[in-house]
Amino acid sequence: MRDVAVIGVGLTKFGELWDVSFREMMMEAGARAIENAGIDGKQIGAMYVGNMSSGQFIRQEHISSIVAEHAGLLPIPSTRVEGACASGGLALRQAVIDVGSGLHDIVVAAGIEKMTDVLTGVATGALATAADQEWEVFVGATFPGLYALMARRHMYEFGTTEEQMAAVAVKNHHNACFNTCAQYQMEITVDDVMKSPPVTLPLKLLDCSPITDGAACVILASAEKARKLTNTPILVAGTGQASDTISLHSRSSLTSLQATIEAARKAYKMAGVKPDDIDLAEVHDCFTIAEIMAIEDLEFCKKGEGGKVTEQGETAIGGRIPVNTSGGLKGKGHPVGATGIAQVVEIVQQLRGEAGKRQVDGAEIGLAHNVGGSGGTAVVHVLRRGD
Amino acid sequence: MDVGIVGYGVYIPRYRIRVEEIAKVWGENPESVKRGLLVEEKSVPGPDEDTATIAVEAARNAVKQAGIDPQDIGAIYIGSESHPYAVKPTATIVAEAIEATPDLTAADYEFACKAGTAGIQTCMGLVEAGMIKYGMAIGSDTAQGAPGDALEYTAAAGGGAFIVGKNGSETLAAxxxxxxxxxxxxxxxxxxxxxxxxxxxxxxxxxxxxxxxxxxxxxxxxxxxxxxxxxxxxxxxxxxxxxxxxxxxxxxxxxxxxxxxxxxxxxxxxxxxxxxxxxxxxxxxxxxxxxxxxxxxxxxxxxxxxxxxxxxxxENKRDAAPKVLDYANRKVYIEYATYAKFRKLLVK
Amino acid sequence: MAVPRFWREIPNRYNLVGARCGNCNKILFPPRSICPSCRRMGKLEPYRLKRQGKVLSYTVAHVAAEGFEDQVPYVLAIIELEDGPRLTAQITDCNPDEVKIGDEVEMVFRRMGEESQDGVIYYGFKGRLIKP
The missing domain is CATH 3.40.47.10 (Thiolase/Chalcone synthase)
Structure with missing residues (x-):
């Protein structure tokens, strides 16, 4: 496979975008990415759009056609990619494979979710369809419920505390304050998290990522082409994807995501890097416990110490391994299908040195980790400066 | 008559509401209610319980006590005035849940509070006639009493199941x-x-x-x-x-x-x-x-x-399943507001 | 859940009928049509699991899944059955603060929801603590 690089990135504001439609959001992120890449739309060979559930959120399937049409890019092939909350990461991977294979030189990887056109209850019900409908949701499980089951077990096995989980939310909200695209630009305290309303204990409201509208887009090119188009190509050095059982109860461990471990192993190997080499990471913190488990499974710390290292500031900007400098799903927002792409937008901006107040000094290698459901799908990408 | 009881089982939900709690809502004197009815409190089904679930618990206890193969049960009759469906049998739900299906006859009975014993008589007849080996009769209810009606003090939830068979070494009573x-x-x-x-x-x-x-x-x-x-x-x-x-x-x-x-x-x-x-x-x-x-x-x-x-x-059988007093003494008191929620008395 | 989809799973939901692979002896719940270990060499047959198990993890849900709004706070747990398989189930008839990891439970038959007020009623399993 030939080398592939990111040459342009674009993001909408994340949040409750009442006056913006699905179509408008996608065009906004796309136009920004194309502009950022400095290319003409006619150079684009194909597009992959990550989207979890437009059918449930806006009762519209077949969005691949809509996106290509509204971008004025007909008749290029456009493909929707679905893997629950990992849809964006999977779309990126498909785009990487497309360019890597030599089929197209320039390809779009996008992600989008319009979640606020339905009431909150409908939205959470739609999200729950990414869990096992027959053996989890039927008996009363929700996503916060499933992650709470992981959290309780993590507390039991490793002594992780609710305060340590709260520290994830505090850090990510802090980072989001420096991100103008983030849904929440406000500081919170551990006490705020601890006193927030119970959702599925031990998880409380401020342990949970919000419901968000948003779209994100990256433009990929072959490394060869990228070097002609930009001085700061960001190479997709490694990509890894893995699957696990859809239901949490069918897995041997409740405190690790095997799909994350496997996807990371592949991505590290392909990139020829070790966890220690990573300068910063965007990980899938749909709930605070998810970030703790992710940094363990990605081997940024020992198993069971994710809470402790977070509390000690090792994952803060300026810490040993900054995690979720964008604010993460928690602070920036979690438009599910867009999340995997938005993570890569952040990594690219960081590696280019364009992250402003949240810049990680001297960042050379970054990692993006995107999870579908409670861990049935995980996809990891390692990116590095290509100049 | 050569038939007897091969096994029996009961179930009573854990929730209770006291007469005082109901009387308080309707401005009545609890002492005179208790004296008049000789009732102190009543059982209340949980939000996930109904006549079918109560019947299943009782029936499973009866099968456990009887020590029989549920496939040998040839008839199931469930008497209730609170069947979950107006049309669609409770008996099929119970038959399935105790693994007595599919080679049996089943039906729901209704005769106010005696539909369960009517089922016993039907089973006796079928057993005596040699049409079935065992018959199961269940009386199960989540009784309705209109809020404020005298019945509200007593309308409770619980059920009993009896397995009827030919008299023999396995019958515990004739x-x-x-x-x-x-x-x-x-x-x-x-x-x-x-x-x-x-x-x-x-x-x-x-x-x-x-x-x-x-x-x-x-x-x-x-x-x-x-x-x-x-x-x-x-x-x-x-x-x-x-x-x-x-x-x-x-x-x-x-x-x-x-x-x-x-x-x-x-x-x-x-x-x-x-x-x-x-x-x-x-x-x-x-x-x-x-x-x-x-x-x-x-x-x-x-x-x-x-x-x-x-x-x-x-003597050999009755310790195999929970007894009536085990259930009667297992209780959690609730106040009227919770009772109203459990019994779906609140208009939403 | 549509009626046929619920109906197909009645033996599994009412009586914990799972599957046992005649090739590797692994017991599976919920049942599958292919043994994940032996794949096409597997010989899956229905197998009724014992109703006893223990709590591996639990959460107290204050925000309910659709259809369980009137039952909050309810306890949702992952239970490891005596036969090996694990499942997700509510713990009924308990005070939410009395459930602990390691608690013994038995699976009981409960009303799980309904299609609609006019629709069919879904029954299935919940766990109940076995008190020493």
Whole structure:
């Protein structure tokens, strides 16, 4: 496979975008990415759009056609990619494979979710369809419920505390304050998290990522082409994807995501890097416990110490391994299908040195980790400066 | 008659509401209610319980106690006035849940509070005729009482299941006779599509409950040429604590004969479950050779009387499943607001 | 859940009927049509699991899944059955603060929801603590 690089990135504001439609959001992120890449739309060979559930959120399937049409890019092939909350990461991977294979030189990887056109209850019900409908949701499980089951077990096995989980939310909200695209630009305290309303204990409201509208887009090119188009190509050095059982109860461990471990192993190997080499990471913190488990499974710390290292500031900007400098799903927002792409937008901006107040000094290698459901799908990408 | 009880099981939900709690809402004097009805509290089904789930718990206990293969059950009848569906049997749900399907007959019965004992009689007939090996009769209810009605103090939830088979080494009690007394007496009813029953107040007493219970009991005693002194225990349908005590007195039974099977003061009136749970409570403590009279009553109206003689088999079987008192003593009190939520009395 | 979809799973939901692979002896619940270990070499047959198990993890849900709004706070747990398989189930008839990891439970038959007020009623399993 030939080398592939990111040459342009674009993001909408994340949040409750009442006056913006699905179509408008996608065009906004796309136009920004194309502009950022400095290319003409006619150079684009194909597009992959990550989207979890437009059918449930806006009762519209077949969005691949809509996106290509509204971008004025007909008749290029456009493909929707679905893997629950990992849809964006999977779309990126498909785009990487497309360019890597030599089929197209320039390809779009996008992600989008319009979640606020339905009431909150409908939205959470739609999200729950990414869990096992027959053996989890039927008996009363929700996503916060499933992650709470992981959290309780993590507390039991490793002594992780609710305060340590709260520290994830505090850090990510802090980072989001420096991100103008983030849904929440406000500081919170551990006490705020601890006193927030119970959702599925031990998880409380401020342990949970919000419901968000948003779209994100990256433009990929072959490394060869990228070097002609930009001085700061960001190479997709490694990509890894893995699957696990859809239901949490069918897995041997409740405190690790095997799909994350496997996807990371592949991505590290392909990139020829070790966890220690990573300068910063965007990980899938749909709930605070998810970030703790992710940094363990990605081997940024020992198993069971994710809470402790977070509390000690090792994952803060300026810490040993900054995690979720964008604010993460928690602070920036979690438009599910867009999340995997938005993570890569952040990594690219960081590696280019364009992250402003949240810049990680001297960042050379970054990692993006995107999870579908409670861990049935995980996809990891390692990116590095290509100049 | 050569049939008997092969096993029995009961179930009573854990929630209770006290008379005081209900009386407080309606501005009544709890002491006079308790004195008038001889009831202290009643069982309340949890939000995930209904007549079918209660019947399944009781039926599983009965199968466990009987130690039989549920595939040998040839008939299941469930008596209730609170079947979860108006049309669609509860009996199929229970049959499936105890793995008795598919080679059996099943149906739901309705005869106010005596539909469960009507099922016992049907099973007796089928067993005696050699049509089935075992028959299961269940009385199960989540009784409805309109908010503010006198019934609200007693309308409770619970169920009992009895497995009937030919007398033999596995029967724990023989049913030596049954007698029914039936007339058209509208003392209590619920019209189609209406949520709560209506009743005739004091008319439910003398011309209804007492007339049928006493007539059925006397009819059975006459038929078997027995007297109250031949019985160690007697169970009468117990819509409240008072009626069965009065009936016993009229018939010449002592308080001691009635007390072990009188559950209503503790758990309320479990309607179709009432006589069945009372009988189970007596079987939980009776000794081989002792004779038991059980008389149900269903408004509308009718009574089924049974004479039962405890056999040696009971000693080996009765510890295999939870007993009536295990359930009666397992309780969590709730206040009226929670009760209203559980019983879906709140309009949303 | 549509009626046929619920109906197909009645033996599994009412009686914990799972599957056992005649090739590797692994017991599976919920049942599958292919043994994940032996794949096409597997020989799956229905197998009724024992109702006893223990709590591996639990959460107290204050925000309900659709259809369980009237039951909050309810306890949702992952239970490891005596036969090996694990499942997700509510713990019924308990005070939410009395459930602990390691608690013994038995699976009981409960009303799980309904299609609609006019629709069919779904029954299934919940766990109940076995008190020593």
């Amino acid at each position: 049913i030596e006779g049954t007698y029914s007394y039936t007339t058209d007496t509208p003392d209590f009813w619920r019209r189609d599509m209406r949520p709560y029953p209506r009743h005739g107040g004091r008319f439910t007493g003398k011309p209804a409950y007492y007339k049928h219970v006493l007539s059925a009991a006397n009819g059975l005693l006459r038929q078997l040429q027995l007297t109250p002194q031949d019985f160690a225990y007697a169970i009468f349908h117990q819509p409240n604590g008072k009626f069965p005590m009065h009936a016993a007195k009229e018939l010449g039974f002592s308080r001691e004969q009635v007390a072990p099977g009188l559950l209503t003061p503790m758990i309320g009136n479990t309607y179709s479950g009432s006589t069945m749970i009372g009988l189970a409570a007596v079987l939980d403590q009776a000794r081989p050779g002792e004779r038991i009279l059980a008389v149900s009553y269903g408004s509308g109206a009718g009574s089924d009387a049974f004479s039962i003689v405890v056999r040696d088999g009971i």
